[in-house]
Amino acid sequence: MTHVGLREAMSTLRAARRLRLDPIPDEVLRRVLEAASWAPSGGNRQPWRVIAVRERSRLKRLGELYAEVWKPYAAGYPRDGNLAASLRAGDHLAEHFGELPVLVVFCFNPTQLAITDAHLGRPSVVGGASIYPAVQNLLLACRAEGLGCVLTTLLCQREPEVRAILSIPEPWATAAAVPIGYPVGRGHGPISRRPLDELVYGDCWGEQLEALETRR
Numbered sequence: 001m002t003h004v005g006l007r008e009a010m011s012t013l014r015a016a017r018r019l020r021l022d023p024i025p026d027e028v029l030r031r032v033l034e035a036a037s038w039a040p041s042g043g044n045r046q047p048w049r050v051i052a053v054r055e056r057s058r059l060k061r062l063g064e065l066y067a068e069v070w071k072p073y074a075a076g077y078p079r080d081g082n083l084a085a086s087l088r089a090g091d092h093l094a095e096h097f098g099e100l101p102v103l104v105v106f107c108f109n110p111t112q113l114a115i116t117d118a119h120l121g122r123p124s125v126v127g128g129a130s131i132y133p134a135v136q137n138l139l140l141a142c143r144a145e146g147l148g149c150v151l152t153t154l155l156c157q158r159e160p161e162v163r164a165i166l167s168i169p170e171p172w173a174t175a176a177a178v179p180i181g182y183p184v185g186r187g188h189g190p191i192s193r194r195p196l197d198e199l200v201y202g203d204c205w206g207e208q209l210e211a212l213e214t215r216r
């Protein structure tokens with residue numbers, strides 16, 4: 001296992017969409033899945049399960065579905081701007097989605113979610129907080145193992161077909177699909193994010209946090 005500090009792993013965890021088709025050793029796959037299992041969830045109910053899909057025929061069908069959703073999604077973005085490289089990598093992922101060594105599909109049970117914001121008349125997000133920390137743990141663990149990966153959600157649009165391909169029982173539903181493989185080239189690397197003072201306030205909305213200023 002590569003030794004990558006947690007801060008380095010977090011600060012270089014960018015989407016890796018160009019992945020090699022080589023298999024992932026079972027013990028490595030087990031370690032990244034175990035990291036997912038350590039995530040917190042509302043009431044510690046762990047209302048998620050993962051299906052680590054390695055069977056070629058199921059992967060192929062999921063890959064076809066992903067490509068069908070990716071194409072119209074990607075067509076909505078211009079190819080000449082700063083998204084061009086990501087879109088090309090996205091095309092590559094869509095072309096090979098069904099050939100990768102493993103696709104980790106996160107499922108969740110809506111009846112087991114702790115949802116504290118359902119009554120507010122805006123899109124509810126709290127339920128997802130019992131699922132996506134596990135996804136992030138998996139991504140970070142992949143980063144530490146030298147594996148490339150990317151959180152994808154486009155397949156959720158085709159949940160009925162995914163349910164049939166993977167025999168997911170009601171009321172379980174799909175939250176994300178993470179393709180994993182050893183990266184082509186560098187894989188994870190520098191990320192581009194908003195500066196901290198755009199994201200963090202002190203004491204109330206819009207106020208600068210002094211701790212950020214002293215770092216300048």
Ligand SMILES: Cc1cc2nc3c(=O)[nH]c(=O)nc-3n(C[C@H](O)[C@H](O)[C@H](O)COP(=O)(O)O)c2cc1C
Pocket residue numbers: 013014015016017090093150151152153154155191192
């Ligand atoms: C909720 C969510 C859904 C995403 N869905 C997809 C997806 O379906 N396909 C894909 O290629 N990337 C997907 N991504 C990856 C994002 O595009 C990526 O994290 C973002 O553009 C930042 O890129 P970077 O991590 O390489 O800096 C998703 C990310 C998140 C957090």
